[in-house]
Structure formats: structure tokens, C-alpha cells
Amino acid sequence: MLLSVLLISDLPAIKNIQPEIQQIIKQGNLLLQNANEFKKLASEKFQRVVFLGSGSMLGIARECHLKLQELTDGQIVCKHDSFLGFRHGPRAVTNENTLLVYLFSANDFVYQYELDLALAIANEPRDIKCLSIGRPENKELNSSLNIDLQLNPNHQLNIIPTSLVGQLLGLYKSLSLGLDPDNPSVSGAISRVVKGVTIYNHPIIKK
Template identity: 55%
Template sequence: MIQTTYLTLDAEKAEEMGAFHTAKEISGQPELWVNVFDQISQMQEEIKAFLQPIFEKGNARIILTGAGSSAFIGESAQGVVQQKTGLLTQALATTDLVTHPELFFIKEVPTVLVSFARSGNSPESVEAVRLADKHCSDIYHLIITCNAEGKLAAYADDCEGNCFSIVLPEASNDNSLAMTGSFTSMLLTILLVAGINEIDALQIAFNASVETANDILRNKLSEFEAVAKRDFKRVIFLGSGPMLGISRECHLKLQELTDGQVVCKHDSFLGFRHGPRAVANEDSIVVYLFSKDAHVAQYEKDLADSIGQDKRDIKTISFAANATEGFNSIMDIKVAGGQGQDVFNVLPATMVGQLLGFYKCLELGLKPDNPSVSGAISRVVQGVIIYEK
């Protein structure tokens, strides 16, 4: 009989430890991404037909929205979407739109609201769509979701003309509390939609990201286990540009999976110098999510060199570094591809936070599929009351 293994656990052991779904969903991401890429490739003419008339208006804006991890998709993708479409693009969480719609929606400006949602049932996600309809006279909805049965998917089915939904493969709809494959597959989707006119040319860069992810899963898991055994209290994730949104997602993932026992922070490399660096001490690990842009990497390396010289012996982890000499590094993750092929590096970079969270969760005696001992956090947010405005 063939024994199935997810990450470093066989299926039976993973079930016993309350880790089965999380382990399966983290390890299944490269295959999931390939399926998503194929799906968007097959849908490209439909997507173009929906977006092109909007883009031809010339003065449209794009809002990328979601709650929690789904909001961080927008933060990571914002710059790329704006660059590829030529339209003003903002990442605004549904949790902000619901409380202050009048500050963010502009009535007479054509607006594309891109909603990211794993379940599509979060109260804020549904309300943000309703508020957009109310506050914008020319509104279009692009809904990217992992759940065909969710309220957002149903909304897209019922609305007329101004809605387009992309329901991702069933495997993207994580069973575990923490968003893993759902996050990366929705992020991949919006990057592909933004580059829909050049999707074939993106294949090489995409393949490199899959190769990087598979290399992590094949060759780096024992290193993640070793890091998890270390006695650290804080982890700081740093990134620039699109990687800043990923640093925030990694921050949440590790903190969430350890039920808050490891306190995390995120920042940009340059921003970290302006006060936030005070949080880094000998009980910390600093995780660098490096850019492959040579210009950006100069700024990032300067900070890594500075932290490496800190007398408090602050340990670091590097993703996509050209070299780590002098960084006081305990793990170095290389990436496939070369210059100009890094648009999808955000996908395997997200796995750094996922895997640190998964193995530290096990080390603390928690259950990755449901790490919240108190029940304070849940798969779909509970207790949110929507008030009419």
C-alpha cells in the first residue's frame, strides 16, 4: 500500500495531530497554481470582453478588496495591476469600506470593485458589494472566489451585465482555518487578469515560481522544522513593493497558526529603519523577502548588512537573496528564474510564512487545522453585525 505524505507527515499522523488539511493544502499549492493558470488561460477571451469596455472609458479606477488575508492579496497585487492596466488602483479592505464608504467611493467615477473571498460569506464582503452599488453610479464587479456556493458567487450569478465571477478550483477552498492555497490562488488569478493580454508570455515566469515552490517542498522542510525548534518570541517579515503585502500575509499566518504565542510584525525594508526596527532583539527572527529587481535589492541588502552587524546576534531567514554573507542567516531559500521573471515570486514567498507557522504550531502542541484554543478566530469570521448606512 502506498503511504500518502503531506509535508513531512504521513496522512494518518497528520490526522491525529489535527494537521491533515493544512499540510495537504500547503503542499498542494504548486499543482493548484498550474490548474488556476490553465483556467484563466481558457477564460481569457471572456475576461477581455468584460474588462475592455471598462478600460476604454479612460477614467475608471480599480479597487482591490477583501477582509483579512483576502485584503492582503490586494496590497500585494496593487502596483502590478496599476502598471499592467494603466488605471488608478487602490487596495482597500472591506473592513474599511463598510465603516466609511463615503470616504472611498467616488460616485461619478467608473469603478471596478475586485472582491477576493475564500468562502464569499464574510459579512463585510457582501456588504462592500452592496455599498459599492449604492455609492457608485457606474460600478462593475469582478468577483474572485473559491466557493461556488458562497453569497458573492450567487450575487454575481444574479446581477445583470456589470458582474463577472471567477470561481477557482474546488481545491482552492481551504478546509483549514488558515488561508493558504486560497490566498495564493486568488493572488495568482488577479496577476493573470491584470496581464491577460500577455498571458502566454507570462508562462516562463510562472513556471519558475512553481519550480521554486516545489524545491521548497522537496528540499527545505527539514530546515523549517529546525527553525521551529528554536526559542524565538518575535518574527519580523520585510518586503518591498509586492512583497510588502506578502510580508503582511506571512506576519498574519505565523501569528494565527501559533495562536498569538509568536508575535509578528511586517514592514518594508526602508520603512523598518524609521522607528519599527526597535522591535527586533535577540529573541527575534527577521525574514527577508528580497526583490529580484537589482535597484530595489541594493536598498534591501543595506538593511540586511546593518542587522547582520547588530551585536545582539539577531538571526535571519532570506528568500531570493543573491548572497547571504554577513546576514547571520539560519536559512537561505533560492528562487528559480532570472531578472525580469520575478512577478510570480510572491507565490512561493507566501509559503515561507505558511511553513514557519505550520511547524511552529506543531512545536507548540497546537493543531494547525484549528489552532485557536479559545475559539477567538474561526474560518469564517463570526459576530459581525452589519448596520444600515
């Protein structure tokens, strides 16, 4: 759906971005090829997950946050933020039971600031686990899992394969908690189809 929206917004250029589409297919396949690593990571006993991203990746961080929290029926509490925003008050949420997911930018200038924060967290006395997505491995981060997607800084399609991160973590964490990923809400508070929404007539719309 996301790819369709991005393509429709610039139909005349569809043929010109075929190489970019092939690249995100490769990136998506790379993430899926690491499914067992996601499964292994999901089996660890973290209770909180924070997804960080900059620019368009911030939107994907939010989607990953919602997906993981939903698929675990709220047993895993999730947050999302920008790298710069997380430096202040929001960082207080982290503890030894937190997994940080870094959705690194393809922009080298932006990445400098992101990496500074990630290294600062890695150098804390607390052993906070992290998952690094998008950039080559940096051993100083001591990531539980690092996947280099070879991001292209010149196009916006990087966000599409990155959205798989929340889906894979959510799927395997849901299973590890003994939930049904197709229907994870034990209470029934969340369902596939949104219910109980009334569509009201807007004042400017004549009946």
C-alpha cells in the first residue's frame, strides 16, 4: 500500500525508478533472510522497545512501535521518537529491560547525529541492547543484530523495506509470548476491523 501511494504520487517517473524498486526488493529479502535472527532476538526477555528514526524514518518508527505493541497485546510497551528528540526527557524510559531499535538515515550528515546518540547509549554502564538497521556494522554499538541495507540517499523508498522490522519483531515476540499473531488481543479490545466509529455529518455538508 505504501509503495502504491508513493508511485501514484509521481506516475510519470515510474519507469525511471525501476532500479530503486529492485533495490528495495533486495533490501526486503535481506530482512526476511534474517528472520531467524529476529526470532532469536524476540525470544530475549525485554519488556520495552523504543524505535528511533529521523525524517521519514520517524514515521516508520511509529508504525513499528504500533505493530509490535499491538501484536504483543500491550505486554511489550513501545515508544518511538527522533534521535535528537530522544536525547532529552524521553530517554528516561530506557532501562536494562529495554531494546532500542535504530532505523538509521541514508543521509550521511544526519547519520552523524544518530550515531553520536547510539554510541553514547552504548557507553552507558547499563547494558541496553540494540538492533541496528540500515548502516554497516559498528562494533562499538555492540548490537544484538545489525543489518546493512545499503541505503540509497537519493530516494524515498528506503522506508518501505524498513517497515518489515516492526512486523518481524512483532510476529516473533507475539509467538514467544504464546499469543496468536492473527488475533493477539486476549481481551478483544483490538480487532482487525475498527468497530464503534460513528460517521457524523460535518456542519458544512448539507444533508
